[in-house]
Amino acid sequence: MRITMVGTGYVGLVTGTCFANTGNEVTCLDIDQAKIDKLNQGISPIYEPGLDELIRRNTKAGRLKFTTDKVAAYQSAEIIFICVGTPSDERGRADLKYVLAAAGDVGEAIENAPGNTGGDVSEKRRKIIVVKSTVPVGTNAKVKAAIAAKTSKAFTMASNPEFLKEGAAINDFNKPDRVVVGCDDKGTGDRMRDLYEPFVRNGHPIFIMDIPSAEMVKYAANAMLATKISFINEIANLCEHYHADVDEVWRGMTSDKRIGNQFLYPGLGYGGSCFPKDVLACISMGDEVGHPTQLLESVHQVNQEQRKAFITKIDKHFNGAGLSGKKFAVWGIAFKPGTDDIREAPSITIMKHLLEQGAEVVAYDPVAHETCHLVLGDQITYADDPMHALDGADALIVCTDWDEFKHPDFEEVANRMKDRVIFDGRNVYRRHVLREHGFNYYCVGREPVVSESQTA
Template sequence: MKISVIGTGYVGLVTGACFADSGNDVICMDVDSAKISKLKMGILPIYEPGLDEIVKKNLSAARLSFTTDLEEAVRKSELIFLCLPTPPGRDGDADLSIVFNVVRNIAKILKREIKLNPHVRKLIVSKSTVPVGTADRIREIIFSTIGKIPETAFIDVASNPEFLKEGNAVQDFMFPDRVVIGVNNGESEKIMRELYEPFVRTGAPILVMDTRSAEMVKYTANAFLAMRVSFMNEIANLCEKLGADVEKVRIAIGYDVRIGPKFLFPGVGWGGSCFPKDLKALIKMGGKNGVDLKIVKAVYEVNEKQKRLIVEKIKKHFNGKLKDKKIAIWGLSFKPKTDDMREAPSITIINELLKLGASVVAYDPVAMPNAKKIFDKKIKFAKNQYEAIKGADALVLVTEWQEFREPDFNYMKSLMRTPVVFDGRNIYKPEKLKGLGFVYYGIGRK
């Protein structure tokens, strides 16, 4: 199939590259000319394991191309995927201005194309996370601009939400748990089924529904997963007060088949581009329609509080005297295997430490270039994890990168001014560190 992907962020780039890798001809379009120039050379603007190999491979095979020309992308494709940013507005609602501006331009291009070719066939697919009813609005914009279309032409709008985890996005796309498709007619369903057939050969279902239900699926999934994490963070905080160990609690309830083990890890809170934005948008949708989503609101509030919890532990350990204390930070991105700093708990933690007069030295395997844009010269950045803790009064583990899991603890102790570890992801064994002479603080641990 001939496909265009409008927008080359995380979702757009993965979508375009993976569709090309299954044999489709894909054009990825973006208004950022500098980004497109680099992508044409195989230089990616993001870190995502495995993505650079797929991009280079399909560029070389001429199945994947990049352009800043929207008209070229629309004219040369049968399917047009909208992978555009929908950032939260001031009131928390999703800002759809970019999406609708692009749709208006696409509609104008389609109107010109229909005059030249009355047999034109185009399916516009919304892949961005958008409020319920957005596909209907896209359809309204397109058909009000085009007017009456010839009976020989086919133009329609579908919804196809993404479920890609940063750090595992390529695997998630190639081997999905399920594919959700929102359509309004059999022809669009047939096109989308054919497109996704290569990705569901292992038995994953293609779930077909109306566009509004498809749009709601994404918000519901993210809110539910965020709820699990926030719930366990509250249980962890109670465990500390009661002298229980949240790790033992987590493992035990995870064996219950009604619950399962995933997304039950307590820590310093969730971040990223999806959970915070989507929960705000869902709360706003509820308010607009007279539904007070109390649980969703609580999930968000608990998370904001959790980001500051570890700072309170640090303050308590140092009796509130953090002026001139050197605090080392391991991990800056909101999760491992990504350089994404959006809504990362590390931002809140570092800013709170700076307010208290501490100096901060941070290390992250891939996120430091993005972190430098946020903190500039307010903090120092180390060349490696051990350089970060040299002369430190405490270490705060924020992001559980694999290389942080089995460090040389004896070497760490020799480097640090005082051997104090605040384990924000519970990746270390308290007994082991205490036996080596460390002062250890976890989340919900005895």
């Protein structure tokens, strides 16, 4: 099939590359010339394990192309996937300006396309416009109207929310737990099923449903996952007040099969480009129909408070002296391991606070220095190695649980630092190990370790 992906970001680039890898002819379109130039030089603009190699292989085979030429990309495609961003607007609603702009472009290109693509074209040959971006219920109808406003020629619509996780995106897309397609007619459903068939050889289902339900599935899934994170953080905070250990509580609680142990890890709360904005969009969807989503409002609130509570731990430790002039090593900038995405990353909130208080920050992340530089520039120093970040530091803050941070040589850590103080936002370390090495150690939902030799 000839496919055009509109928006060559985390979703458009990964899914387009995987579609090419199953033999489709894929054009990835973007309005960002620099991104397309990079891709045409064989450089991926994002970090995603395994992606570079897949791009190289499929580009070489002539199945994967990158362009900013909208008209050609839209006119040649049988299926057009809209994968542009849907960030929060100032009121927390999903901002549809990129989606609707793309829809307008699609309409114009269809209208001006040579050949007969009029209303009498057979169902099988009608272009399918697929909304893959995460959008509030009712958006597909708006996209359809925006396209129809520019053309009288026939096309059909589908909603196809994406569930890939950054850091495991290729595997998630190639072996999805499920594929969800919303559409209004059987022909469109059948063609979408054909496209996805190579990805569900594992026997996992393709659910074909009505469009509003498909749009809602994505929000329901992300809202549930965000709720799990805020739930366990709420319990972790209670544990701290009552001198309980959230690790023990987690074990006792998650052995109940009805609860399960996935996605219930206490820490700095959720970040990234999806959960924060999707929870807010869900809240807005409720407000717009006069149905306040009280649970989700709390999920959002707990998540916001989680970062503040962690920052309070840092401030409290240095209470007497304040943070001005202190030097902090930060391990991990990305919002989670496996990606260079720093959108809504807790690390950024924490580092901004440190900088505002006059502290010095030396950060290390295996892949996210470039993306961080776009936000914090040279206000912080980027270390080329986690150990170098520690030199002369008053404290280490762990913001992302990359594997390489999990078993450091604590004697070396201690020798490089000015003071033995660790704030662990991901509960990566074992308390008794830190105690043995004489650290002051603060984590989430567990008693801090306060070593006698250490004073703030």
